[in-house]
Amino acid sequence: MSKTVLITGATSGIGKATAILFAVKGFRLILCGRRQERLEALQNELGKKTDVHILNFDVRNKESVSNAIVALPSNFTEIDILINNAGNAHGLDPIESGNTEDWDAMLDINVKGLLYVSKAIIPKMVERKSGHIINIGSTAGKEVYPKGNVYCASKHAVDALTTGMRIDLNQYGIKVGAVNPGAVETEFSNVRFKGDDEKADSVYDGFDPLVAEDIAETLLFVVTRPKHVNISDLIVTPTAQASATVFNKRS
Ligand code: NDP
């Protein structure tokens, strides 16, 4: 049978592009997010190509996460691949004036949410002694940039958790790795700047950012390696981006 992939944050950006590409490639999909209309639209569209199950939960709510996974229909309980993608930046402020609600959101979603989803899925992978977990980190998990403070901390935590998971799950033959994108034009900056779309768009002025499909293709490569190959860590940036702050912009 085709592999079953659970993707968090499938309603937009990287998660959605991955769902679309993986459907074309015949993976069975469990698509997660909070925006029900978008989940249903994806199910209707991608359901023409593969089996699709949708789950609506906020990754911050551990009971909802656990209940949703426990209640999966029997033909979707064996999850082969988990893509921990849900996440966002909230705000871009110096530490002295950062908003504590933004801090809570980033740590609760990007770090604790990833843990809750993983905790709900790992036990069955351990039982079956097989599985593959891919965490979507960021270049922000590899270096810190001005005003990135808490978002960078959350992605550094994802980096550490990826290594920790790989070490602990090694004995069960479970693959664990991370894909760490640089600037990808999605709804990411719209969320970061709280609906100020002009400001969000200006992030990508003067260079060609990655598009979500670039990361979807990377993820397809990662999940289609042979059984004995694990891609443990990948950084993918636009050609114009040399580091978190160095961009070759058109003048
Ligand atoms: P988008 O804003 O386009 O997508 C974010 C996704 O996460 C949405 O599907 C959203 O779904 C979901 N999500 C957000 N909060 C929650 C929550 N509390 N519970 C459940 N789902 C949630 O951004 P991207 O596609 O760019 O981001 C995907 C991942 O990639 C994130 O982890 C981000 O940090 C990372 N990343 C992004 C980069 C970029 O430049 N864009 C670069 C490096 C990493 P919904 O609102 O329906 O719940």
Ligand code: 8X3
């Ligand atoms: C998203 C990339 O540079 O905005 O993780 O933090 S960045």
